[in-house]
Each structure stands twice: as C-alpha cells, then as structure tokens.
Amino acid sequence: MTPLPDGYRTVAVPHDRKNEFRAVDHLAFAYEPDEKTLEMLPEQLEWDRCAGVERPDGTLAAVHSSYDFDLPVPGGEVACSGLTWVGVRPDERRRGLLTAMIDFHFARSLERGEPVSALFAAEMAIYGRFGYGAAANDVRVKIPRGSTLRDVPGSDALTVRFDTADPDKHTDLVHAVHVTAGAGRPGWVTRASEASRRARVVDPPAWREGGEPLRIATVHDEAGDPRAYALLRRKETWTDAGPRTPVQVREAAATDPAAAHRLWSFLLDLDLTAEVSSGMLPADDPLLGLLLDVRGAVPRIADNIWVRLLDLPTALAARRYSAPLDVVLEVTDTRLPANAGRWRLETGEAGADGYPVQVTTTDDEPDLRLDVRELGAAYLGGRSLAALARAGLVTEVTPGTLLPTASAFGWPIAPVCSWVF
Numbered sequence: 001m002t003p004l005p006d007g008y009r010t011v012a013v014p015h016d017r018k019n020e021f022r023a024v025d026h027l028a029f030a031y032e033p034d035e036k037t038l039e040m041l042p043e044q045l046e047w048d049r050c051a052g053v054e055r056p057d058g059t060l061a062a063v064h065s066s067y068d069f070d071l072p073v074p075g076g077e078v079a080c081s082g083l084t085w086v087g088v089r090p091d092e093r094r095r096g097l098l099t100a101m102i103d104f105h106f107a108r109s110l111e112r113g114e115p116v117s118a119l120f121a122a123e124m125a126i127y128g129r130f131g132y133g134a135a136a137n138d139v140r141v142k143i144p145r146g147s148t149l150r151d152v153p154g155s156d157a158l159t160v161r162f163d164t165a166d167p168d169k170h171t172d173l174v175h176a177v178h179v180t181a182g183a184g185r186p187g188w189v190t191r192a193s194e195a196s197r198r199a200r201v202v203d204p205p206a207w208r209e210g211g212e213p214l215r216i217a218t219v220h221d222e223a224g225d226p227r228a229y230a231l232l233r234r235k236e237t238w239t240d241a242g243p244r245t246p247v248q249v250r251e252a253a254a255t256d257p258a259a260a261h262r263l264w265s266f267l268l269d270l271d272l273t274a275e276v277s278s279g280m281l282p283a284d285d286p287l288l289g290l291l292l293d294v295r296g297a298v299p300r301i302a303d304n305i306w307v308r309l310l311d312l313p314t315a316l317a318a319r320r321y322s323a324p325l326d327v328v329l330e331v332t333d334t335r336l337p338a339n340a341g342r343w344r345l346e347t348g349e350a351g352a353d354g355y356p357v358q359v360t361t362t363d364d365e366p367d368l369r370l371d372v373r374e375l376g377a378a379y380l381g382g383r384s385l386a387a388l389a390r391a392g393l394v395t396e397v398t399p400g401t402l403l404p405t406a407s408a409f410g411w412p413i414a415p416v417c418s419w420v421f
C-alpha cells in the first residue's frame with residue numbers, strides 16, 4: 001500500500017457523511033450545484049462503495065466511489081467496478097492521496113470478486129500509471145442539416161413522436177431501447193439502478209445554458225412499440241443569414257437499422273436548425289454507414305472507457321476470442337504483482353460466441369511482452385495489439401506471434417460506453 005502523509009488514512013465513507021463527501025468533490029471539480037439541481041438529481045452513489053482519505057483531524061481530504069457493473073466484453077460479460085467521483089481537495093493534491101485511494105479501490109474490488117475495473121478519465125494523463133488502458137474510442141460528429149441518408153427498407157413505416165423529456169414517462173422507454181440497442185457491443189454498460197436510469201432523463205434548469213428543456217424524439221413501429229430515441233436540446237439562434245439553431249443530442253440509440261434511419265432522418269431535418277451534434281457514438285455506429293456524405297460530418301474522436309485488469313487470469317477467461325490462440329504473454333504489473341509473470345493463453349473449441357480460453361501460469365519462454373495497461377487497452381477488442389506494438393508498447397519476442405494474437409484479441413463490433421459514469 002502507498003504511504004500517505006503522516007496521520008492520514010484511507011476510510012470507507014458511509015451515507016451519513018454524504019454532504020462532506022460531496023463537498024470534497026465539488027472543490028475538486030470546480031462545481032457547485034444549486035439546491036434545485038440537487039433536489040432533481042437521483043442519488044446514484046452506492047454508499048457501501050464510497051471511500052476517501054481522512055486527515056489527522058478526521059476531515060475528508062479526498063474521495064472516490066464505484067458502481068457495481070456487469071461490463072459487456074467480447075462474447076460475454078464480467079463483474080466490473082466502475083470507478084467514479086474521484087476527487088482530491090486542491091490543497092491536498094500531489095501528496096499521494098489518489099495513489100493510496102487506487103490501492104484501496106483495487107483491494108476492495110478484488111475482495112468483492114470484481115476482476116476488472118473501468119472508468120472515464122477526467123484527464124488522459126491520470127490513470128495509465130495505475131494500469132488502466134484506454135480501451136475504446138467514441139466519435140462525435142457535427143452533421144449539417146439536410147444531410148442525406150442511404151435508404152433502409154421499412155423506415156418510412158415508422159412514426160416519430162417529439163416531446164419534452166419527462167423522467168416519470170420516459171425512463172423505462174430509454175432503458176429498454178438502450179439495452180436492446182447495445183446487445184453484443186463490448187463496453188456498452190447498461191444502467192443497472194433505477195437512479196442511474198432516471199439520471200439520463202432529468203434536466204435541471206442549470207444545465208440548459210440558455211437552451212430549451214431537454215426534449216425526446218422517439219421512433220415507434222405500427223404496434224406503437226418504441227424502437228429508437230434521442231435525448232436532445234436546441235438553442236434558438238438567429239443570424240443575419242437566418243435561423244441557425246444548433247441541435248445537441250445527449251444520447252441516441254436504435255434497436256435496428258430502419259429505426260436508426262427514421263430517427264436520424266427526423267433529427268437532420270428539424271426546422272430552423274443548421275447542424276446536429278451527435279453525442280458519443282461507437283466508431284461503427286449505423287449513422288456513419290448511412291450518411292451519404294460522411295466526409296461532411298465533422299468528427300471528433302476521443303478516448304471513451306478505460307479498463308484495468310485486476311485479476312488477470314479471471315478477466316482474460318471472461319471474454320471470448322475471434323481466432324484460435326496458443327501464446328505466452330509476459331506481463332508487467334507494478335501495482336498488482338499477482339498479475340505479473342508469464343501466462344499461457346490457450347483457446348478451446350469455438351462456440352457461437354467465439355473461442356473460450358484457458359489461462360495458466362508457465363515458465364515457458366514468452367511470445368509477447370507487454371504491460372497490464374496494454375492488456376486493458378486491448379481487452380474489449382477495439383485496440384489492436386499490433387497497433388500497440390507499432391507504438392513500441394508491445395514487444396514481439398517470438399517472430400510470427402504478434403499478428404495471430406492481435407487477430408484473436410480483436411472483435412468485429414467496436415466497443416463503446418454510451419454514457420459517462
């Protein structure tokens with residue numbers, strides 16, 4: 001465990017210290033929600049997973065929490081501790097408090113039987129040193145109004161409804177479509193608690209920044225069943241050249257191609273608007289296949305979910321592989337030495353969801369050398385071990401083993417998490 005300053009200690013933070021816990025995070029994030037916002041936001045924190053660092057006088061200097069997730073991985077899912085709400089008071093930073101909290105978080109996650117941890121990083125430079133790898137990218141596109149989509153049969157038969165988002169009315173619809181839309185996509189964490197589902201639809205006035213209240217567009221089939229939704233906000237804008245209202249999509253999902261086509265056709269043709277910002281999409285989102293002029297949709301690509309293997313053999317065996325594999329990996333892991341050493345990965349007979357693998361320790365010579373951070377990056381199948389090798393982050397010791405291993409770790413569906421937790 002990392003030494004803390006004298007008299008400081010890592011502690012669990014119970015619910016009755018909620019205000020103190022939040023105050024530390026507000027100081028760290030330069031954020032102070034007003035009373036109305038606090039009232040409207042559902043309580044998402046799981047208090048038996050909240051922790052922090054106490055100073056000698058018993059006050060909190062740093063906090064963090066985690067969510068209990070089932071993380072979708074290639075061909076399956078794995079118990080995952082979703083690290084969140086990490087904050088250190090500005091006057092206590094760079095004294096090792098985060099480092100101590102990470103050790104605490106890893107130990108508690110392993111005790112709970114969670115072989116993997118995941119997070120969204122506030123800044124890129126923070127978490128790699130702790131063995132987290134950036135495991136997915138998301139794409140946000142700005143699409144000009146009126147952009148044409150390729151045809152999809154059945155789209156015209158679907159209807160669109162447009163409404164003000166209402167947590168009482170829309171939470172269940174959003175959750176149901178979100179779950180179906182992401183089935184089989186690595187990284188697509190679904191919102192397990194009622195509070196986290198509701199939080200996607202709430203819209204405190206302080207978040208509107210001069211825009212309209214959050215709206216929802218939903219796509220329905222002839223039976224009235226929902227097949228797609230977009231949560232969005234417009235901000236009325238007039239210029240000398242006429243109306244140029246931007247549309248910002250908070251989140252969109254569709255269960256099938258026709259519904260995706262109907263949804264985006266509607267969003268790209270709203271009166272008075274000039275441009276639609278898509279929100280976070282997977283790199284292979286159907287929208288990018290449907291746009292006739294995809295070059296006209298200006299992309300921004302950013303890191304999405306980060307993954308840390310805490311219990312390496314259990315984590316690697318929890319996913320499936322795209323091709324047969326018999327390889328020895330030599331892994332370094334300074335924070336969790338139980339993961340370090342040589343591991344043989346040998347696949348068994350393929351099932352419908354890919355090749356299962358047996359992971360055993362070995363004294364055999366290694367084929368590839370890499371840090372646990374790179375294994376985390378490749379874990380969801382979206383970052384190629386071959387690409388990491390070209391950046392000097394993976395070493396091929398036995399010639400000819402890199403490409404087959406990279407192929408086996410890859411996956412045909414791009415990973416993404418559609419919401420920041």
Ligand SMILES: CC(=O)SCCNC(=O)CCNC(=O)[C@H](O)C(C)(C)COP(=O)(O)OP(=O)(O)OC[C@H]1O[C@@H](n2cnc3c(N)ncnc32)[C@H](O)[C@@H]1OP(=O)(O)O
Nearest residue numbers: 028084085086087088093094095096097098099119122125
């Ligand atoms: C999953 C999430 O919740 S992401 C949210 C993270 N929180 C924030 O960004 C809020 C604002 N920032 C903070 O609260 C803090 O500065 C934190 C949490 C980022 C870092 O906490 P600290 O206690 O200062 O980190 P700690 O002292 O343990 O630093 C460990 C190492 O990481 C480095 N480090 C820490 N934060 C950063 C950063 N933002 N950028 C670059 N390096 C960093 C430190 O320099 C140190 O390096 P060293 O070991 O080479 O000396």
